[in-house]
Amino acid sequence: MRSLLIAVSAIALLSACSQPTSTAPPAPTASAEDHSGHDHSGPVTITATPAGPMAAGQPVTLTLRLTDQNGAPIVPADLRMNHDHLLHVMVVDTGLEDYAHAHPTANADGTFTFTFTPRLDRPYRLWADFQLAHAEPESGHSHGDESHGDHSDGEETHADHGEPTYASTDLAVGAGxxxxxxxxxxxRAEAGGLRFQLSLPSALQAGEATQAQLAVVSADGQPxxxxxxxxxxxxHIVGFNPGASTMLHVHPEGAAPANAAARGGPVISFTLEPQSPGPQRLFVQVQANGAEIIVPFTVIVGQ
Ligand SMILES: [Cu+2]
Known part of the structure; x- marks a missing residue:
């Protein structure tokens, strides 16, 4: 089972890296320190330590620690900027109803902290998304076949390839x-005073890339x-399977916003490549009128 999860996670990486990236070049400050000899290859482990009891409706501060396969800490200086932040954290209950996206604060002791308030008294899952600063940038997609292979040795992550790296852990918020x-x-969904419609040209199939389009319409029906x-x-499109044991994180195709004044819509396109059949929750995160909006969809992936 463990090897399967690793395989699925690695495949999710492929979907993510198939998107045009708007990631800035590595921030000089992130790699200025001498970390030569720190070759953080292999699977990354994350632990999340709550400062107090976790319960529905209670804000809780979590301390995150990243370690490589040898147990060596991966600290903020080992990471590079990725979509404006060193570390992205997606927190979701395992029933896929309560989702949050946070950007933890980097601490001098090498840990990260963030605060969130779970809405539900249930087990949650935390996913971290980051890039290692010392990773070699890669232009191609040389991992295609390897991701579909047998990961029984557990060694195949892409932590050393300059691509997004994911790590996840359980959060025992409640036993509901x-x-x-x-x-x-x-x-279809409505959120933030806008209406959203997701269009799929054909049914989603496990292991197949499908071009999806999201149309956004204002309350008065105008694009x-x-x-x-x-x-x-x-x-930002984030997908989870039931239980949130896999995560997929993709971005729209086409040019990224050139500056803060740029505007997008009414249709955005992105590629979905789910790796396992069954229902999946997609959370689409956008910003309009100065407010962040999270829009939930459910897609059914065929075999
Ligand atoms: Cu994103």
């Missing part, structure tokens, strides 16, 4: 029952063209 997630496909830049993109 998690409803079965088998909602029908849901491709909405004022999506604001948010972390270097007009939208």
């Amino acid at each position: 029952a998690v409803p079965a997630f088998a909602a029908p496909q849901s491709l 909405f063209t004022q999506l604001e830049p948010l972390m270097g993109a007009y939208a």
Whole structure:
């Protein structure tokens, strides 16, 4: 099972790295220190330590520690800027109803901290998304076949390839029952005073890339063209399977916002390449009228 999860996570990386990137060049400050000899290759482990009890409705501060496969700490100076931040954290309950995206603060002791307030008394899952500063940038996609291979040795992550690296851990927020997630496909949503419609040219299939389009319409029915830049993109699309044991994180195709005054919409396109069949929750995060909006969809992935 463990090797399967690693394989699925690694495949999710491929989906992410197939998108045009708007990532800035490595920040000089992130690599200025001499970390030669710190070759953080292999799987990355994350631990999350709450400062107090975790419960629905209670703000809790979590301290995150990243370590490489040898147990060596991966500290903020080992990371590079990725969509305006060193570290992105996605927190979701395992019933896929409560989702948050946070940017933890880097601490002098090498840890990261952030505060969130779970809405539900349930097990949660935390996913971290980051890039290692010393990784070799890669232009191609040389990992295609290896990601579909047998990961029984557990060595195949892309932590040393200059691509997004994911690590995840459980958060024991509560022991409440998690409803079965088998909602029908849901491709329309309203949030933040806007209406969103997801279009798929064909049914999603596991292991196949599908071009999705998201149309945004204002409350009065007009195509909405004022999506604001948010972390270097007009939208962030994060998908989870039931239980949140896999995560997929992609961005729109086309040019990234050139500056803070740039605006996007009314349609954004992105590629979805789910790796496992079954229902998946997609959370699309956009910004409009100065406010962040999280829009939930449910897609059904065929076999
Ligand atoms: Cu994103």
